[in-house]
Amino acid sequence: MTVTEQRQAEIVPRQPASAGREGWIRRAPLLPALIFTIIVTQLPFLFTIYYSLQSWNLVRPGSAQFVGLDNYVKVFTDSQFRGVALNTVVLTAGAVLISMVLGLAFALLLDRRFRGRGFVRTLLITPFLITPVAAALLWKTVLFDPTYGLINFVLSPFGAGQTDWISAFPLTSVMVALVWQWTPFMMLLTLAGLQSQPHDVLEAARVDGAGSFAIFREVTLPHLRRFIELGIVLGAIYLVNTFDAIYMMTQGGPGTASANLPFYIYQRAFLGFDIGQSAAMGVVVVIATILVSTFALRLIFRSFQTEEG
Amino acid sequence: MAAPTTERPASAGDTRELAPARRGNRAGPALLTVLTWIVGIGFFFPILWMVLTAFKKEADAYTSPPSLFFTPTLEQFETVFSSGIGPYLLNSLFATVMSTVFVLLLAVPAAYAVSLRPVKKTQDVLFFFISTKMLPVVAAIVPIYVVVNDIGMLDNIWTLVVLYTAMNLPIAVWMMRSFFQEVPKELLEAASMDGASLWRSMREVVLPVVSPGIAATSLICVIFAWNEFFFAVNLTAATAATVPVFLVGFITSEGLYFAKLCAAATMCALPVVVAGWIAQNKLVQGLSFGAVK
Numbered sequence: 001m002t003v004t005e006q007r008q009a010e011i012v013p014r015q016p017a018s019a020g021r022e023g024w025i026r027r028a029p030l031l032p033a034l035i036f037t038i039i040v041t042q043l044p045f046l047f048t049i050y051y052s053l054q055s056w057n058l059v060r061p062g063s064a065q066f067v068g069l070d071n072y073v074k075v076f077t078d079s080q081f082r083g084v085a086l087n088t089v090v091l092t093a094g095a096v097l098i099s100m101v102l103g104l105a106f107a108l109l110l111d112r113r114f115r116g117r118g119f120v121r122t123l124l125i126t127p128f129l130i131t132p133v134a135a136a137l138l139w140k141t142v143l144f145d146p147t148y149g150l151i152n153f154v155l156s157p158f159g160a161g162q163t164d165w166i167s168a169f170p171l172t173s174v175m176v177a178l179v180w181q182w183t184p185f186m187m188l189l190t191l192a193g194l195q196s197q198p199h200d201v202l203e204a205a206r207v208d209g210a211g212s213f214a215i216f217r218e219v220t221l222p223h224l225r226r227f228i229e230l231g232i233v234l235g236a237i238y239l240v241n242t243f244d245a246i247y248m249m250t251q252g253g254p255g256t257a258s259a260n261l262p263f264y265i266y267q268r269a270f271l272g273f274d275i276g277q278s279a280a281m282g283v284v285v286v287i288a289t290i291l292v293s294t295f296a297l298r299l300i301f302r303s304f305q306t307e308e309g
Numbered sequence: 310m311a312a313p314t315t316e317r318p319a320s321a322g323d324t325r326e327l328a329p330a331r332r333g334n335r336a337g338p339a340l341l342t343v344l345t346w347i348v349g350i351g352f353f354f355p356i357l358w359m360v361l362t363a364f365k366k367e368a369d370a371y372t373s374p375p376s377l378f379f380t381p382t383l384e385q386f387e388t389v390f391s392s393g394i395g396p397y398l399l400n401s402l403f404a405t406v407m408s409t410v411f412v413l414l415l416a417v418p419a420a421y422a423v424s425l426r427p428v429k430k431t432q433d434v435l436f437f438f439i440s441t442k443m444l445p446v447v448a449a450i451v452p453i454y455v456v457v458n459d460i461g462m463l464d465n466i467w468t469l470v471v472l473y474t475a476m477n478l479p480i481a482v483w484m485m486r487s488f489f490q491e492v493p494k495e496l497l498e499a500a501s502m503d504g505a506s507l508w509r510s511m512r513e514v515v516l517p518v519v520s521p522g523i524a525a526t527s528l529i530c531v532i533f534a535w536n537e538f539f540f541a542v543n544l545t546a547a548t549a550a551t552v553p554v555f556l557v558g559f560i561t562s563e564g565l566y567f568a569k570l571c572a573a574a575t576m577c578a579l580p581v582v583v584a585g586w587i588a589q590n591k592l593v594q595g596l597s598f599g600a601v602k
Contacts, residue, residue, distance in 0.1 A: 041444070126582060
């Protein structure tokens with residue numbers, strides 16, 4: 001046996017081990033992010049489940065005791081909870097869809113060459129950059145104010161009196177503010193889609209004598225699909241958690257007419273100090289979200305996999 | 310990615326060549342341009358109005374019809390500063406910068422691991438990251454509050470740094486991944502054949518391709534961290550509160566005076582708006598997950 005042969009003989013049996021090590025070396029850069037995310041975002045949910053089985057009011061120290069599924073029974077028999085859940089669906093779906101339609105329309109307008117295009121785009125993205133708390137305050141005061149608000153001033157030629165929009169239509173008012181903030185996001189995404197269209201296909205369609213609308217429906221829209229789906233999923237992720245706008249504009253009121261689940265749970269936990277009950281609501285929300293998002297995730301994944309070919 | 314081969318390298322700017330049906334009817338495009346301008350100005354108008362109102366005296370802010378002409382004053386901004394926005398601005402700055410740095414430190418290696426040298430189950434890992442964003446924050450706030458309270462970290466800026474890092478990390482991993490996928494693998498292999506160290510191939514091959522992605526990802530993280538309100542309002546009080554919390558407190562202490570509020574809201578929103586304006590193309594790149602270069 002020569003020396004090299006000897007070495008090979010030594011190395012070969014070890015290969016599984018070194019392949020494992022190689023795997024760990026490859027995995028190593030991923031681990032800090034993974035571990036951090038698990039600790040900060042997943043552990044709290046385990047606690048949430050634990051708290052949801054307790055009757056625990058922060059105002060009465062030592063009141064914590066195991067009550068089984070009592071909190072869940074209360075959640076499901078709470079008619080306010082059902083109303084608030086419905087508000088959440090309406091608010092999220094409404095804001096996502098309207099801002100997507102507007103965003104797509106604005107993107108189509110911007111996807112042309114004209115003087116001042118960059119400037120108009122800058123104007124249009126600004127609502128997305130504004131701090132949501134500041135934006136909500138802006139809508140509540142200078143825009144929606146019944147006496148001095150701009151909305152009523154603009155509508156006054158049409159006979160709108162001093163309508164108090166926020167009191168009369170609390171949920172819709174919140175939605176208007178959200179649509180204003182999220183339309184730029186949808187616009188940027190769909191504009192990105194429009195600008196990545198294969199130029200030759202568009203040209204070919206035009207040479208073939210296809211009309212603008214036919215080109216839009218047959219070429220542009222299928223191409224945009226991935227971007228629209230991404231926008232809807234990301235928009236829904238953020239909008240379902242809407243808190244700032246409701247906190248600033250309506251405080252969920254009147255009653256719970258404009259409260260969504262985040263705001264309602266916040267009220268129960270931080271104003272009612274009912275930890276058990278709010279934890280149970282949190283668990284219910286998580287389960288509902290998982291159901292909806294498995295569907296949404298499938299969508300987003302399909303679009304990313306096709307992208308990789 | 311299959312798409313980029315057919316994509317024109319459209320920078321988000323105006324380099325695009327589109328040959329619209331120019332011949333014949335010229336009024337159509339002109340009308341569309343006018344419409345685009347009206348939409349743009351209409352959407353921006355509330356912000357313009359906010360900034361204008363911030364320079365008004367309270368008496369000018371409360372007029373019906375709204376007054377467009379007035380003598381500008383810095384009175385309101387003086388009030389905002391004298392009511393102590395300073396520490397809040399510093400807290401926001403600290404939480405934003407630190408959390409963005411941590412996000413990058415964690416997300417860049419993670420994205421490298423799932424794109425350039427894919428580990429097994431890459432899809433599962435990516436799925437996990439994005440799924441954490443799907444879980445509503447509100448469901449975690451109760452235990453987070455209890456734990457943070459127990460370890461004495463309520464009203465501590467580091468609490469926000471940690472939470473903002475976790476909040477932005479999944480999106481950052483996804484964004485960085487899309488940029489890492491653009492790195493030409495052949496170049497990397499060639500570099501390692503030439504015996505280039507990992508560090509050198511990182512610096513010379515990977516970094517030039519990925520650095521615009523780092524800029525875009527940072528910008529998105531900065532926007533979300535600076536604007537965050539839910540954690541800030543629930544977990545901080547006098548010492549660690551950020552600007553959005555200041556704004557809410559300002560209403561309580563100063564009342565609903567339009568001009569003062571507009572000045573405070575302008576101060577609150579200004580840093581991120583300016584950053585977003587300056588780095589607009591980065592914003593587009595980041596939000597489209599690298600679909601636009």
